[in-house]
Each structure stands twice: as structure tokens, then as C-alpha cells.
Amino acid sequence: xxxxxxxxxxxxxxxxxxxxxxxxxxxxxxxxxxxxxxxxxxxxxxxxxxxxxxxxxxxxxxxxxxxxxxxxxxxxxxxxxxxxxxxxxxxxxxxxxxxxxxxxxxxxxxxxxxxxxxxxxxxxxxxxxxxxxxxxxxxxxxxxxxxxxxxxxxxxxxxxxxxxxxxxxxxxxxxxxxxxxxxxxxxxxxxxxxxxxxxxxxxxxxxxxxxxxxxxxxxxxxxxxxxxxxxxxxxxxxxxxxxxxxxxxxxxxxx
Numbered sequence: 438x439x440x441x442x443x444x445x446x447x448x449x450x451x452x453x454x455x456x457x458x459x460x461x462x463x464x465x466x467x468x469x470x471x472x473x474x475x476x477x478x479x480x481x482x483x484x485x486x487x488x489x490x491x492x493x494x495x496x497x498x499x500x501x502x503x504x505x506x507x508x509x510x511x512x513x514x515x516x517x518x519x520x521x522x523x524x525x526x527x528x529x530x531x532x533x534x535x536x537x538x539x540x541x542x543x544x545x546x547x548x549x550x551x552x553x554x555x556x557x558x559x560x561x562x563x564x565x566x567x568x569x570x571x572x573x574x575x576x577x578x579x580x581x582x583x584x585x586x587x588x589x590x591x592x593x594x595x596x597x598x599x600x601x602x603x604x605x606x607x608x609x610x611x612x613x614x615x616x617x618x619x620x621x622x623x624x625x626x627x628x629x630x631x632x633x634x635x636x637x638x639x640x641x642x643x644x645x646x647x648x649x650x651x652x653x654x655x656x657x658x659x660x661x662x663x664x665x666x667x668x669x670x671x672x673x674x675x676x677x678x679x680x681x682x683x684x685x686x687x688x689x690x691x692x
Contacts, residue, residue: 440506442651444482449648451484453641453681457633458484461687462492464631465543465574468689469493473542476501476566478531478559479549483511483524489545490523498524499538501531535562542568547576551611560623564692571692573625575616579632579684584649588678593668597656600663617688625690637681649679 451458469475472495477486480500490498502508508526515524529536532554544563553559563573581601585594605612617628637645653672660669 440504440510442655444507444510446648446651446655447482447484449644449651451488452644453637453648454635454683455642457635457685458488459492461576461633461685462488464687465489465545465572465689466493468572469543470570472496474540475499475543475545476538476541478544478546478563479503479552480511480526481507481548483507483514485545485547486511486524487514487518487520489543490520491518496523499527500524501527501529501538503528503530531559531562535566538566540568541566541571543572543574545574547574548578550575550616551577551614553611554609556611556614556619557623560619560625564624567692569692573620573690573692574687575620575690576685576687577612577614577616579613579686582648582652582681582683584653584676584679584681586680586682590671590674593664593671594653594656596668597660597664597672600660601656604659604663616686617690620688620690625692627691629689631687631689633685633687635681635683635685639680641679641681645681646676646679648681649676 473493475489475496475498477498477500480486480502483500486498486500490496500511505528508528512526515521544567550556567573581598583594585591617630620628657669657672
């Protein structure tokens with residue numbers, strides 16, 4: 438997916454699923470110390486870093502990503518928000534030994550762990566990076582958003598998701614993992630798991646149609662040759678009848 442579309446998708450996810458993101462950050466804020474020092478792993482377009490800095494009083498955030506283009510976009514958003522003194526960027530490949538991020542109270546890993554080539558190694562690095570009592574936050578997608586439930590094209594969307602799940606499995610992506618169990622094996626304790634079931638029906642947030650368009654376009658790009666031309670055309674059809682359904686699971690693990 439081109440960078441501009443990926444960045445737009447990440448930004449739209451935060452806008453459309455605003456209540457989920459706000460509730461998650463508030464929950465982390467209740468568990469974190471005052472003025473926390475936060476490392477945002479795989480920060481992407483910076484939605485998590487910005488939310489953490491805005492919602493957690495006095496938080497200092499280090500946004501980490503391997504992609505310089507993503508970090509450039511993030512820095513532009515940080516500057517526009519007037520948060521350059523509280524959000525800093527760091528280029529790093531998290532599948533390699535981690536650099537020293539300095540004293541760290543919270544490690545935030547939102548939709549990042551399933552991309553790790555060596556999740557056990559990443560969890561070991563997170564354990565080393567946090568001080569005693571530090572908090573690891575892992576937020577993952579149980580399912581990618583569904584937009585066509587209850588429409589004539591619901592079956593096409595489900596076939597598309599099934600095909601993408603097979604692709605992710607073949608690529609070695611770590612979807613549907615029990616990250617709480619993995620965190621315990623890495624030495625973390627007091628692991629709390631919470632599932633967020635998201636089901637948005639009309640009237641939807643204003644950015645929702647564009648969010649559906651971008652996500653379905655991403656699906657079509659990856660499904661070329663896996664679904665019929667007719668099915669791909671049905672996914673490309675203009676939509677006026679969408680909903681937004683997805684689930685996210687979050688683990689809070691204490692060092």
C-alpha cells in the first residue's frame with residue numbers, strides 16, 4: 438500500500454474509532470505513573486503518540502519506527518499540534534537489539550507486535566527497557582474492520598478477509614496470539630486483558646465512508662488474483678450502506 442494511503446488509513450482509524458482510542462488511553466492513564474515516560478513502538482503515523490501526549494498530563498513520548506517517511510509525517514503532525522517539546526522521534530528496527538531509550542515507564546505497542554519477526558525477543562527487550570513496576574501495553578486487532586455487514590456484498594467481504602488471513606499466516610505474521618501468555622513468559626506479571634467490541638451503525642462519524650473506501654481499496658490491492666474479478670468489482674462499488682464492526686484486544690502487563 439502506498440505510504441499516503443497507509444498514513445491516511447491509520448489517521449482515519451483514530452478518527453472513526455475515537456471512543457475506543459479515548460477509552461484505551463484513559464485506562465492506561467489510570468495505570469501509569471504521573472508524568473510518564475512513554476515509548477511508542479511502531480509509531481506509524483503518530484496517532485498513538487499524539488493521543489498519549491494530549492491525554493496523559495506531562496507525558497514525554499518517544500515515537501519509534503523503522504520508516505523515515507512515517508516519522509517525517511509524524512514530526513509534521515507533532516509540530517502542528519505544538520507538542521514538539523513532548524514527543525520525540527527515534528528511528529529503530531525493533532527486530533534488532535533495541536537502542537537505549539532511557540528511563541521508561543510505559544511501552545505502548547498498538548498493532549505492532551504482530552509485525553515482529555521475533556516477538557519473544559521484542560518482549561525480552563521491552564522487559565529490559567522498563568523499570569520495576571513499568572507498564573507494557575499491547576493492543577491488537579482480533580479482526581480487521583468489516584463495513585458491509587447486512588448488505589448484499591457481505592459474503593464477498595468475508596471471503597476477502599478469509600483469504601487475507603491465509604496470506605498473513607503464510608507470511609508468518611503473529612495474528613490472534615495470546616500476548617498475555619507471551620508477556621508472562623518474558624517475566625511480566627499482573628497481566629490484565631480487555632476486549633473491545635466495536636459496532637458502529639448509522640449515523641456514522643463523518644470520516645467513516647472514506648475510512649471504508651481506503652480499507653476496502655487496500656483489501657482489493659492484496660486480493661488481486663485471489664478473488665474473482667466480479668468479487669473485486671463488488672468491493673470497489675461506491676457505498677452508501679456501510680457500518681463499522683471490529684474487535685480489539687488489549688493487554689496491560691506489569692514488570
